[in-house]
Amino acid sequence: MIRSVILVATLLAAANCAERDQFVAMGNIAVHYMPNTAISTDDEPLTAIATGPIWCQITRNDEVIPIATSTFFKYNDAKRRMHHPEINHTTNKASLELDQIVAHGMGKYRCDITINDTESTQRTIYGNLLAYSRPFFHSNGSIKMTPEEHNPFVVIGGVQYATVGSPLVLQCPAVGFPKPTILWYKDTEVLEASDNVRFNGTNLQIENFSDEDAGVYRCTATNELPTRLDENIVQFEASLEQTVQIGSAYGWVYPLLVILVTLFLLFIIIYACAACKRYQHDNYNVAKREKLLRHQELRTPSPGSSSASTKKYELVSDA
Numbered sequence: 001m002i003r004s005v006i007l008v009a010t011l012l013a014a015a016n017c018a019e020r021d022q023f024v025a026m027g028n029i030a031v032h033y034m035p036n037t038a039i040s041t042d043d044e045p046l047t048a049i050a051t052g053p054i055w056c057q058i059t060r061n062d063e064v065i066p067i068a069t070s071t072f073f074k075y076n077d078a079k080r081r082m083h084h085p086e087i088n089h090t091t092n093k094a095s096l097e098l099d100q101i102v103a104h105g106m107g108k109y110r111c112d113i114t115i116n117d118t119e120s121t122q123r124t125i126y127g128n129l130l131a132y133s134r135p136f137f138h139s140n141g142s143i144k145m146t147p148e149e150h151n152p153f154v155v156i157g158g159v160q161y162a163t164v165g166s167p168l169v170l171q172c173p174a175v176g177f178p179k180p181t182i183l184w185y186k187d188t189e190v191l192e193a194s195d196n197v198r199f200n201g202t203n204l205q206i207e208n209f210s211d212e213d214a215g216v217y218r219c220t221a222t223n224e225l226p227t228r229l230d231e232n233i234v235q236f237e238a239s240l241e242q243t244v245q246i247g248s249a250y251g252w253v254y255p256l257l258v259i260l261v262t263l264f265l266l267f268i269i270i271y272a273c274a275a276c277k278r279y280q281h282d283n284y285n286v287a288k289r290e291k292l293l294r295h296q297e298l299r300t301p302s303p304g305s306s307s308a309s310t311k312k313y314e315l316v317s318d319a
């Protein structure tokens with residue numbers, strides 16, 4: 001019979017703190033992604049290599065216990081997909097290389113290790129591991145993003161168009177691990193929530209846009225992470241700037257339409273004139289052709305239909 005006991009263990013918990021004869025999960029508590037830009041899209045996701053694989057092992061009284069099986073999963077993955085680490089039976093470590101797509105790889109993981117407790121029983125012990133990333137912006141491509149020349153973590157977005165009296169939603173698609181804190185600025189002032197201004201997740205909602213609301217909006221995404229275990233906490237930031245103008249994104253469509261309609265009318269007129277000329281020309285040609293035919297007919301009269309033919313030509317020549 002397999003008995004599965006789960007012990008909550010803190011990774012890297014000092015062995016002397018753990019009670020004797022207790023199984024303890026140990027490992028590298030954290031790895032870091034250090035992306036070199038803040039722009040990521042579905043089509044071109046931001047990639048970086050983590051500072052190493054995440055790994056864990058089980059110890060008891062400073063002795064490393066052989067691993068029977070091991071799986072990892074990520075807490076913020078709704079599907080709870082299992083990851084299968086590589087198990088080194090010499091070092092008794094289970095290690096997992098992280099996805100190079102930062103948005104997929106960053107987060108909090110759980111490592112489960114099953115060991116043979118006695119000859120007929122197994123137990124599973126788990127520990128948590130973290131994969132940090134500074135903030136960046138990940139969008140599906142619906143907002144334009146270009147890095148500022150001198151700082152790739154300052155992103156310039158496109159121009160958004162607002163209609164006076166209508167609501168406007170601005171996105172700040174910031175991600176990172178730990179989850180970044182978002183702050184919105186209008187021109188240089190920090191925006192406060194009000195009847196007209198609402199913060200909804202990472203979005204800014206302006207309920208009733210007025211002339212004074214036009215301007216430059218900027219969101220900053222900030223998170224803090226230890227650069228290395230037990231070292232100083234460092235703050236990282238990325239910002240996205242978007243300009244909001246009153247008007248329509250399709251303002252250029254109307255002049256274009258006028259030009260297209262004019263061209264179309266012009267084309268119709270030209271075509272009509274050409275057709276008209278061709279018609280007159282054809283009429284003229286018909287008379288000429290018929291005359292020609294009649295001459296041929298007279299020279300070589302066809303035996304069966306000569307009388308009918310003659311009659312027809314006479315009508316033409318009368319005209």
Ligand SMILES: *[C@@H]1O[C@H](CO)[C@@H](O)[C@H](O)[C@H]1NC(C)=O
Nearest residue numbers: 066067068069115116119120
């Ligand atoms: C654990 O026990 C199973 C059978 O009970 C055996 O096949 C396996 O090799 C053992 N694993 C370790 C790491 O001892």
Ligand SMILES: *[C@@H]1O[C@H](CO)[C@@H](O)[C@H](O)[C@H]1NC(C)=O
Nearest residue numbers: 086087088089090091092093
């Ligand atoms: C296991 O780890 C040891 C020490 O790091 C290494 O020398 C060995 O090649 C590893 N074995 C496998 C199968 O990866």
Ligand SMILES: *[C@@H]1O[C@H](CO)[C@@H](O)[C@H](O)[C@H]1NC(C)=O
Nearest residue numbers: 042139140141142143171173
């Ligand atoms: C992208 O996301 C925005 C908001 O999250 C959504 O409105 C838009 O339809 C999405 N576009 C595509 C192409 O998926």
Ligand SMILES: *[C@@H]1O[C@H](CO)[C@@H](O)[C@H](O)[C@H]1NC(C)=O
Nearest residue numbers: 164165166167207208209210
């Ligand atoms: C928006 O604001 C204007 C002026 O402040 C006001 O006249 C209008 O009724 C408001 N519209 C809505 C939908 O609240």
Ligand SMILES: *[C@@H]1O[C@H](CO)[C@@H](O)[C@H](O)[C@H]1NC(C)=O
Nearest residue numbers: 169198199200201202203205
């Ligand atoms: C917040 O945004 C979500 C979708 O992004 C929307 O469904 C919801 O209605 C918004 N909440 C408010 C209060 O507008």
